Amino acid sequence: MIAHVEPFHATAIGRLAYELAASGRDVIHMEYGQPSTGAPAAAIAAAHAVLDAEAGGYWESPALRERIARHYREEYGVEVSPEQVFLTCGASPAFVLALSCLFRPSARVALARPGYVAYRNAMRTLYIEPVELPCGPDERYQITAAALDALDPAPDGLIVASPANPTGTVIAPEEMAAIAQVCARKGIAVISDEIYHGLTYGDAAQSMLQYARDDGVAVLVVNSFSKWFSMAGWRLGWLVVPPALIDAARARIANLFLTPPVLAQHAGLVAFDCRPELESHLANYAHNRALLLAALPRLGLQQIAPPDGAFYIWADIGHMTNDSLSFCRRLLEDTGVATAPGIDFDPVEGNRFIRLSFAASTREIETAIERMVAWFAMERQAAANGTV
Ligand SMILES: Cc1ncc(COP(=O)(O)O)c(C=O)c1O
Known part of the structure; x- marks a missing residue:
């Protein structure tokens, strides 16, 4: 029997993000774990x-x-x-x-x-x-x-x-x-x-x-x-x-x-000899990390373990959805902010999580926060009213 292998769902969000961008939408990529900067x-x-x-x-x-x-x-x-x-x-x-x-x-x-x-x-x-x-x-x-x-x-x-x-x-x-x-x-x-x-x-x-x-x-x-x-x-x-x-x-x-x-x-x-340039990327991530951590209460996200490294925040969205893939899709379609569905990383509980990558520019992270604050407020309200 041939092994069954699950898709990498974030790539579906990534494809949609690029389609939206190609149609003229302003998209912020927080779905893939990749630096927005180039090689040194x-x-x-x-x-x-x-x-x-x-x-x-x-x-x-x-x-x-x-x-x-x-x-x-x-x-x-x-x-x-x-x-x-x-x-x-x-x-x-x-x-x-x-x-x-x-x-x-x-x-x-x-x-x-x-x-x-x-x-x-x-x-x-x-x-x-x-x-x-x-x-x-x-x-x-x-x-x-x-x-x-x-x-x-x-x-x-x-x-x-x-x-x-x-x-x-x-x-x-x-x-x-x-x-x-x-x-x-x-x-x-x-x-x-x-x-x-x-x-x-x-x-x-x-x-x-x-x-x-x-x-x-x-x-x-x-x-x-x-x-x-x-x-x-x-x-x-x-x-x-x-x-x-x-x-x-x-x-x-x-x-x-x-x-x-x-x-x-x-x-x-x-x-290997480009340390100062690479350190400047790290300083940018550190700044973005602080911005996002400070914004979490405004997003209504409490359940997170502050990251010691990498450029991700793993956030519990269980109070808003139990379907992380369609949550990410709607967030992207409504706001242009692309995120990764938790189901990729945890096949059991991942439907209540999303992963936010903060390896983008600070301006993009600030814009993403503003867009997500309003959208998350509507989602929390809809979940409280039982309409999602
Ligand atoms: C933990 C981890 N390991 C491996 C990889 C794959 O990386 P590479 O681009 O070097 O193949 C990734 C990519 O995001 C990753 O997050």
């Missing part, structure tokens, strides 16, 4: 120079693999050899690569619910069974060592994301250590999605590699140029595997994906 200027300049100078065949940049290895030493104090780093077309294939290196069909892999839509759906395409652990505001929507330890039988694997999508919450260092201990004790392999590293509003996020022990269990790290580096369309990311899995990863990447775009690899290497 120096990275774009490097790509221009390469375009004129090189044929651009299949290629893996040794310098970029070395630069990524250096990044682990400098940012996390962790030794990673360039051979452990595999370059991919973004985090999405890196995740498939990681799953296929680690798990057989029917393996059970634990993850937090809510969580990024593709974790569950990519696992299903590989006939791996997602074991979703419901995580609420009390645990800040993140998996805990205690919940993982309580799973009987223990899962074969675990996915962690800190900061997470859709909530932006971070796992505290002591909880990371406790999770790593449970994994080592029970032989649970870990895939850590660190795509939002760099985008935090307090302490820097920790890498799961800081808790990997030589005698412990496999820890694989997924990362990408799509968020911090503001290069989603360049399709570049990476996977770090333990030495024991280098051959398995090499065989799979050559057969499944080959190499990422040459231009992106050259640009990505330069992007």
